[in-house]
Amino acid sequence: MRIKITATTDRPASFPFNYQYPLQAAIYSLIRESSSDYSTFLHEQGYIKDGIDRVFKFFTFSKLKFSPKLRGKTGFVNVRQIEFIFSTIVEESLRHMILGIFSDREMHLRINGKGLKLTIVNVDVLEELVFSGxxxxxxxxxxxxxxxxxxxxxxxxxxxxxxxxxxxxxxxxxxxxxxxxxxxxxxxxxxxxxxxxxxxxxxxxxxxxxxxxxxxxxxxxxxxxxxxxxxxxxxxxxxxxxxxxxxxxxxxxxxxxxxxxxxxxxx
CATH class of the missing domain: 3.30.70.1900 (Alpha-Beta Plaits)
Structure with missing residues (x-):
């Protein structure tokens, strides 16, 4: 199960080349908007099984697609729109992500020590796929x-x-x-x-x-x-x-x- 999220800024913004952590934090914040308990569970515990020394969150997300895509010395500059994929196999994660998005249609990222607010303008639920071997x-x-x-x-x-x-x-x-x-x-x-x-x-x-x-x-x-x-x-x-x-x-x-x-x- 996956969704494509499109968000815009109200002013030109800059993103460092390594933005994965701020984006991860923003995703947890969106889930928290729907359920603080579930967001805390995912972030601090995750899914475990006896005999397996790994903890899984069962979600991933893509790199950001920037518009316009202009590279500076330390990152992307003059960004007005971002787009990314959020993917999970756990229905509860997707449900809380969507409910969190539509609670106020905003994303908040901490970029280079400063807060950045983005307005979520579109959420596409992508087609379920069937795979061969x-x-x-x-x-x-x-x-x-x-x-x-x-x-x-x-x-x-x-x-x-x-x-x-x-x-x-x-x-x-x-x-x-x-x-x-x-x-x-x-x-x-x-x-x-x-x-x-x-x-x-x-x-x-x-x-x-x-x-x-x-x-x-x-x-x-x-x-x-x-x-x-x-x-x-x-x-x-x-x-x-x-x-x-x-x-x-x-x-x-x-x-x-x-x-x-x-x-x-x-x-």
């Missing part, structure tokens, strides 16, 4: 996948995998699958019984060639956290139930921070 997608936001490693102090820390490093490529695809299975089991509170279903995930080599192998993005998030993620069209072969979860909840990790939002390529 093989699909092609484009990224509406980059995909982050990590694994735990020991640093020089002997502490286990997350390492974001780089698909373009050959020794990390198989692990990248494997972790994508494991993440989808964990989401499935947490969402349904049941074991996933189709683990033998073939699974493959690969980014488009022609696109990679056109980009000279540069498909990684380094995003600065809250408290200067650095998140490395990949952004390129990809093909996935998998159980359609897992593909649906990837599409609606996000692929990989950090989905509720604006990572892993995609759109299928349909003829």
């Amino acid at each position: 093989k699909e092609k997608f484009i990224c509406l936001s980059p995909i982050a996948v990590s694994t735990m490693i020991e640093n020089h102090k002997g502490r286990r820390v997350p390492h974001f995998l780089n698909y373009m490093v050959p020794r990390e490529r198989d692990r990248f695809a494997e972790n994508i699958k494991n993440n989808l299975v964990n989401k499935y089991e947490t969402l349904h509170n049941a074991s996933y019984d189709n683990r033998e279903h073939p699974f493959s995930f690969h980014f488009d080599p022609i696109y990679i060639s056109k980009k000279n192998g540069t498909i990684s993005k380094l995003i600065s998030f809250k408290n200067d956290i650095k998140i490395k993620a990949m952004e390129a069209p990809f093909t996935v072969e998998a159980d359609p139930d897992l593909i649906k979860i990837g599409y609606e909840c996000g692929w990989g990790e950090k989905n509720s921070a604006g990572f892993g939002c995609t759109e299928p390529i349909r003829a």
